Amino acid sequence: MENILEKLGIELNAETRLTGDSKFSFNCHSALSCFNTCCSNLDIVLTPYDILRMKNRLGLTSAEFISEYTEPVIQKESKLPFLKLRLGQEGKCRFVAAEGCTVYGDRPAACRYYPLGFGIYKNEEAGDDFYFLIKEEHCKGFGEQREWTVGEWRKNQGIDEYDDKNRVWMEVILNKKLYSPELEPDEKSLKMFFMASYDLDAFREFVFESRFLDVFDIEEERLEIIRSDDSELMLFAHQWLLFALFKKPTMNLKES
Incomplete structure (x- = not known):
């Protein structure tokens, strides 16, 4: 600043x-x-x-x-x-x-x-x-x-x-972990951040055409919304980033 x-x-x-x-x-x-x-x-x-x-x-x-x-x-x-x-x-x-x-x-x-x-x-x-x-x-x-x-x-x-x-x-x-001298994001994390931040079409494909839904427990009602609502998909993507990068409790894993 x-x-x-x-x-x-x-x-x-x-x-x-x-x-x-x-x-x-x-x-x-x-x-x-x-x-x-x-x-x-x-x-x-x-x-x-x-x-x-x-x-x-x-x-x-x-x-x-x-x-x-x-x-x-x-x-x-x-x-x-x-x-x-x-x-x-x-x-x-x-x-x-x-x-x-x-x-x-x-x-x-x-x-x-x-x-x-x-x-x-x-x-x-x-x-x-x-x-x-x-x-x-x-x-x-x-x-x-x-x-x-x-x-x-x-x-x-x-x-x-x-x-x-x-x-x-x-x-x-703004998460403080990103600014720690000991932490440098790897290439996979940077690509993940870019996709979930900016490329909503790619993220939607990631959710619905990969093993994503085998891993995460997402309510069916919310899935139907994010299929077509870009704004809700964007929020979902950012919540997923909090989980994927910092292990925040913003996503639920399936028990299996």
């Missing part, structure tokens, strides 16, 4: 550290001279729910979306493979047009948060989660008179749904 704040030129203190009740003035609209500028030369790390929403919006399989619109990035400390949005020519987002975002209703969580940054501590003893403002030189939105609290901005941008859908996955990637 310190490296990210340093890169943004933000010094975290009592003034810059925001809570849900903190107020700020900001508005983004097409009349601003900077409109769409923030959609260039950016690193958007995608969450599983980001990919689910965007691949469904575009009518693509998980594998097709991953191949066409993302590129891999390895998290330095945990060695986990993440995906970020692949930019187009001149570093522009491939989903931005003159009138704005062409996938606005299904845009990633990072785009919804902007101009807010959101900080999570891996160590719970370090403090509570927090927010901070990302003020870029080109952005004219901070000169607008529209006032928000952080909580109002979250509601307006539909952030709560995204955070809720990614909640179990965040529990996976």
